[in-house]
Amino acid sequence: MRMFSAELADRASRLLPNSRALSASREAAPYFAADALGLAAVPTRHVWGRHLAVHREGADGHLVDLGDGLFLAPVDPPRLVRGRRSRRLSELRRAVRALFDLRLALTGGALVAWIALAVATFHSALRLGWVDAIYFTVTTAATVGYGDINLAGAPPWLKLYASLFMILSGIGLALLFALAADAVIGARILQALGVPPRGMRGHVVVVGLGNTGHRIVQHLLDAGVEVAAAEVSEQNRHVGEARRQGVAVLVGDGRYRDSLRALSVEGAAAVIAATDDDLANLETALTAHELNPDARIVIRVFDPEAAMGDGVLSTFEHGSRLWLVAEVWVRPGSPADGMDTALLEREGDLHVLAVRDRAAERWRPAHPDRLEGGHEVLLAGTRERWEQVRALASG
Known part of the structure; x- marks a missing residue:
């Protein structure tokens, strides 16, 4: 009998005498995974x-x-490359990595520079100590204003400066919080939608999530390797399961440069083309090699x-x-x-x-x-x- 489910195959073999259930994908997957890992x-x-x-x-x-x-x-x-990461740890890593966003860094840097300039201005104009100047600047930026330090007797230019400072600080803080929420929560939403995170490195790209591709992904995950995958059909039954396991799955044709770039193929350690089409696998391999000549390329080719x-x-x-x-x-x-x-x-x-x-x-x-x-x-x-x-x- 030819059967995909390992558990059902074992039960059938025990219940039916003189029978054996075999799975071609179960046989082939360890070879693909081991070749990608360089065993x-x-x-x-x-x-x-x-x-x-x-x-x-x-x-x-x-x-x-x-x-x-x-x-x-x-x-x-074979010994596994390293212990399998927990899903929570992987999600935490992605969230932390999402915080290193260029927009977030530029906005945060500009806000820090603006606050530092205000601290120096209030320190000099109001003759405040550095600690008091920092305290007054933060309370002004947050529009809290306890009233213990105020600008009632300050010159007009300083009052105008403080007003402009409060407006720009409010806008800057709102923008900073919005970008932080977008980086953390947005990353989770994109993951749920199957959009691969940017800048992945050292991972393995699997193109094709059929029975064999699904088995290959399982072996790679068991080896503690980060995996990104591409599948042309979102109706494929393995897409949802792979995403639940933390695999970034792109619904698209893995033969195209844009798809492979979305999977960060330039930083991948290996690419496995495992669709049911020999020509598509070969085209995927050639494109991946052009984008990343150093990656190991493993191709599934049918042989009767x-x-x-x-x-x-x-x-x-x-x-x-x-x-x-x-x-x-x-x-x-x-x-x-x-x-x-x-x-x-x-x-x-x-x-x-x-x-x-x-x-x-x-x-x-x-x-x-x-x-x-x-x-x-x-x-x-x-x-x-x-x-x-x-x-x-x-x-």
Whole structure:
């Protein structure tokens, strides 16, 4: 069965005997995320309780020597880049960053300079101490005026100056509060509407929020990486979920420069083109590379050879070919019943990783040398050899 929901797939596999639910997006997403993060070894996935990956260096207890300096070996899951940030912390960071607005800085700077000039003026004209001058200036700017210091006996020019000071200070304070509210509250509103924040850096841009793009975003978020995404359809069911997780989602075509610039692609660490259209993915990648030559570019390209089949648990690349990690059940009386495992591995394009029966599960090199009816066998090999072995085992 092909199924997107991992929870439903697990339940279906437990309830329906001799069945397996697979998700192509669940298989592919870890590769895209790991490539964007620059991980050297990408785990295939958990198969029979272990995590498998292709290494370029030998390791103790490696399973299979694939040749050309490559080894298929069990590994621990990759360490995350850093702990996942909480949503509240991310929102606080965005709010603080929103305060560093050029308009807010210019207005605040002008208001401070205007108040400083007034402090010096009142200090000199009224012969006030610096503390009293500051106190009088602040109360005048705020139009509070307690009356303990006043301009009743001041010269006319000072009264006119104080009147102008109160008017301009009131306008300046109102403008300052308005800009501060726009920066903080406006940032939250823009986030809710899916407008990406300006000036993002070190993030990963994901173009396309289909099933695969959604899975990729989840892996990146779990790694603590900030993500911005683009999706052409606002009706996509993953758009709302991504926004609730703090992902800035732009509803627009990620192929265009304006869309990628809105996602701050110039400061992105990586760009993943994961739509269902090969041409759109390639165009997105080329445009992103022009805007940010230093970013890692990961493209989703459809290949009919990569289609998953019955019994296939995962895939990986070996040289220029696609290899499968798959399982097969040996039917009693079939041609594979009683066959030596060395005979299956003779041509070098298939390896027996483990054999499981009712008594035990034995991994290479402790697996039996001869297959028997009722054995479940975990294999790694090319699709052609896998299909041959499957035919022998089911014969």
